[in-house]
Amino acid sequence: MPEPPEQQFLLATLPPSRGQIRLALGIAAAFLVSFGITAPFAKTPLLRLDGFVPAHQGIYAVNDLVTSALLFAQFSIVRRWALLALAIGFLYTALLAILHALAFPGAFSPTGLLGAEVQTTAWLYNFWKLGLPLAVIVYALLKDADVRTGISERSPRVVILWSVAGVVAIVCTLTWVSIAGVDDLPTILSSDAVQYSQGAERVIGIFQVSLCVVALTFLWIRWSSLLDQWLLVLSFTLVLEVAMSTLLASARFDLGWYAARGFTLAASLIVLLVLLSETMALYANLALSVMRQRGERQARQIAMDAMAASVAHEVHQPLGSIVLNAEAALHCLTSARPDVDDARAALQDVIDDAHRAGQVIFGIRSMFKKGATGRLLLDANDLVREVLDMVELDLRKHRVLVTTDLRDGLPQLRADRGQLQQVFLNLIVNAIEAMGSLTDRARALRVSSDIVREPSGVMIAIEDSGIGIKGEDRDRIFEPFVTTKSTGTGIGLHISRSIIESHRGTLRVSGNKPYGTIFHVTLPSSDL
Numbered sequence: 001m002p003e004p005p006e007q008q009f010l011l012a013t014l015p016p017s018r019g020q021i022r023l024a025l026g027i028a029a030a031f032l033v034s035f036g037i038t039a040p041f042a043k044t045p046l047l048r049l050d051g052f053v054p055a056h057q058g059i060y061a062v063n064d065l066v067t068s069a070l071l072f073a074q075f076s077i078v079r080r081w082a083l084l085a086l087a088i089g090f091l092y093t094a095l096l097a098i099l100h101a102l103a104f105p106g107a108f109s110p111t112g113l114l115g116a117e118v119q120t121t122a123w124l125y126n127f128w129k130l131g132l133p134l135a136v137i138v139y140a141l142l143k144d145a146d147v148r149t150g151i152s153e154r155s156p157r158v159v160i161l162w163s164v165a166g167v168v169a170i171v172c173t174l175t176w177v178s179i180a181g182v183d184d185l186p187t188i189l190s191s192d193a194v195q196y197s198q199g200a201e202r203v204i205g206i207f208q209v210s211l212c213v214v215a216l217t218f219l220w221i222r223w224s225s226l227l228d229q230w231l232l233v234l235s236f237t238l239v240l241e242v243a244m245s246t247l248l249a250s251a252r253f254d255l256g257w258y259a260a261r262g263f264t265l266a267a268s269l270i271v272l273l274v275l276l277s278e279t280m281a282l283y284a285n286l287a288l289s290v291m292r293q294r295g296e297r298q299a300r301q302i303a304m305d306a307m308a309a310s311v312a313h314e315v316h317q318p319l320g321s322i323v324l325n326a327e328a329a330l331h332c333l334t335s336a337r338p339d340v341d342d343a344r345a346a347l348q349d350v351i352d353d354a355h356r357a358g359q360v361i362f363g364i365r366s367m368f369k370k371g372a373t374g375r376l377l378l379d380a381n382d383l384v385r386e387v388l389d390m391v392e393l394d395l396r397k398h399r400v401l402v403t404t405d406l407r408d409g410l411p412q413l414r415a416d417r418g419q420l421q422q423v424f425l426n427l428i429v430n431a432i433e434a435m436g437s438l439t440d441r442a443r444a445l446r447v448s449s450d451i452v453r454e455p456s457g458v459m460i461a462i463e464d465s466g467i468g469i470k471g472e473d474r475d476r477i478f479e480p481f482v483t484t485k486s487t488g489t490g491i492g493l494h495i496s497r498s499i500i501e502s503h504r505g506t507l508r509v510s511g512n513k514p515y516g517t518i519f520h521v522t523l524p525s526s527d528l
Contacts, residue, residue, distance in 0.1 A: 015399050016226045017392070024229050027270060028236050031263060035240045042248035042256030049253070050106035056261050057101035063268050064094035070275065076156040082142035086231075088163050089135020095171045096128035103179075115179055122188040123178040129208055129242060133215040136235055140218035143228070205246025212239040230271045237267035325349040375416050377526055380449055380458045381406040383417065387424040388447065391432070398432050398443060405448035410458050411525035415503050420523075423496045423507075427462045427519050430492070434466030434517065441465060441515065457505070457524040465516040469509065477509065 016024070071087035074080075101107055103116035103124060112121065177185075188204070216235040219228060241263040249256030329346035332339045384406060388395075395402055413420075428445070435443040446463040469477060478497045493507075500507040505523035512518045 013224075014226050015224065015396050016229045017396060020226065020229065023274075024233050028233050031237050031240060031267065034259075035244065035263070038255060038259045039244070039248055042244060042254065042259070043250045044255040045251065046253055046255055046258060048106075052258070052261075053104045053107045054101045056265060057097045057104075060265055060268060061094045061097040061101075063265075063272050064090045064097065067268075067272050067275065068094060070279070072160050076160065079156055080142075082139045084159065084163060085138040085142060086135050088167055089131050089139075091164065091167050092131040092135070092171065093128060095167065096124060096131065096174070099171065099175050100124045100128055114175070117179065117183075119185065119188055120178045123185055124175065126188070126204055126208070127174045127178065129238075130211065132238060133208075133211040133235070136215040136231055137211075137218050139231070140215070140222050143222060143225075202247065205242065208242045208246060209239060212242055227275070230274055234267050234271050237263050241267075322350050322354060375414050377412045377414055378417055378420075380410050380413055380460060380523070381408075383420055384424060384447055384449065384460060387421055387428060390421075390425060391428055394429070394432055395445070398436060400432055400435060400443045400445050403444070403446045405446065407448075407450050410449060410451060411456060413458060413503075413523050414526040415523065416499075419499045420503075423499050423521065424460070424462070426492045426496050427521075431462060431464035431466065431517070431519075434464055434468075438466065452522055455524055457522055460521045460523075461518055462521075463512050463516060463518045465512070468511060468515060469517050478507070 068087045068090035071083050071090065075083040075087060099114070100121055103112040103114045104121045105112045105116070114120075212235060216232065216239060219232055219235055223229065223232060241260045244256045244263065245260035249260065251257070325346040329343040329350070332343035332346065384404070388402065388404070428447075431445055435445075442465065444463075444465040446461075448461045448463075450459050450461075451457075452459050478493050497507045500521060500523070503523055505521065507522075508520050510518050510520065
C-alpha cells in the first residue's frame, strides 16, 4: 500500500541511502571495537569525579528532550502511534536522567537531593534503562500498522498533552518507589554506595540486556527507513552499555562504569545530530524541489502563452486567406457563367496559404533546432551524475536501487547543458514513475555510458525494471500528445527527441529483459 503524500518525505518512511548505511555500520563497528578494548579492564578503579554525573546527565537529558520534541512534531503531522511511542520513550529517559542526577550522592549534595537513600539512584538508573528498549519494541510493532483509524478524530495536541502527563506521572511514581519504597526492593549497592551487589545487579543486568536484544531483533526484522537505521545503532549501543555497566563493571567510578555512560551519551548525540542533519537536508531538498517545480511551471506557462499567441497571430492570416480564396473559387465555379481561370488562381492561392500555415507549424517544432550558440564542451558522465543528484530524493522515496556503469575516457560533447539536463531528467523521472506500481520485484534503475565508434560519439542508456511499453506504442510515444500515462501530457518525449536531434543525435527506445524499458541517447563528439 503506497504511503500518503505527506508521509513520503518522513524520516520514518524514507529509506536510507548506501552512504548512510555505510556510516551507520562504521559507527556501530567503532562502538564494538571500543567495547572490546574496554571490557577486559572494566573493573579497573578510576578517580571519582563528582561533576561527571550532572554534566553527563544534563547533556543526555537535553539531547533526549530535543529528540522527543522532534518526534512529537512529526506525530502531530502524520499521527503515527509508532512515532508517539518513540517520543514518549525519549521523554521518559530525559526526565529520569534529570532525577537520577539530582539524587546522585556527591553531584549536588553529599547524600543527594530529593531525600534519596543509598539504593535510590541505583534503582532510578535501572528504571531509566527500561524506557528506550520498551519504546523501541512498541515502535517496531506499530511502525507498519495503519494508525490513522484511532487518531483521526482526536486533536494531536490533546494526545501529546495526555502522553506527556502520563510520562510525568509514571516518572514521579517510580521516583517515589525508589525513595520511599526502596526498603522493599532488592539491595543493589553496598552501604558505601560504591560497590555493586553481584547477585541482584547481575539478575537485573541479564534482564536488561535481554530486553535490549529483543528491541534490537524486532527492529532489525522490520527495518526499512532512515529512522529505523539509527534506532538500530542506538539499540545496539544500549546492549553494549547495559552489559558493560551491569555485567562487567563491579563498582561506581571504575572504567566500565565511565565507559558505559560514554557509550550511551555518544550514541544518543550521534543519533540526534544525524536526525537533525537529515531533517535539515530533507527540508532543504523539499524547498528546492518546490522552487524548481514552481519555476518550471511558470516557465512552461509563459512559454505556452507566448507560443499560443504567436501561433494564433501567425496562423490567423493564412487561414483567413484560405477561407476567402476558397469562397472565391467556389463562387467562380458555381456562378451562372463559371470562370475556370479565376477559380484556378484562387485555388492556387489556397495552396500557397496552406504552405504558409504549415511553415508556421513547422517553426514551432524548430524551437529547439537552433544553432550551437551557447553550447559548451561538457562531459556526459558528469552530466548524468548531476541529474542523479537532482533526483536522489525521489529515488529514495520510491525505493529505487540505482546502479551506474559510466565508462571512463568518454569524448567530450559540445552541447547545451541545460537542454541535455532536461532530457535526462525527463527520462529518469519517467523510469521512476514506470516502476511506481511494482510490488513483485525490485525497482532497479541502471544508467550506463559507452563510446560509439561510427560515427564517433557517446551513448547513454537508461534502463528500468518497470511495466514496459507495448510494442505498438514504442513507435508512437515520441509523437506529440501521445502518452502511456494517465496524467501525462504527451510532449515530454517529443521535446526530448527534438533537443537530441538538434544536437545531431538520436533518441530511441527498446524493451529491457526480462522487464522494463531502455532509452538510448546517442550524441556526436565535439570533433564532428
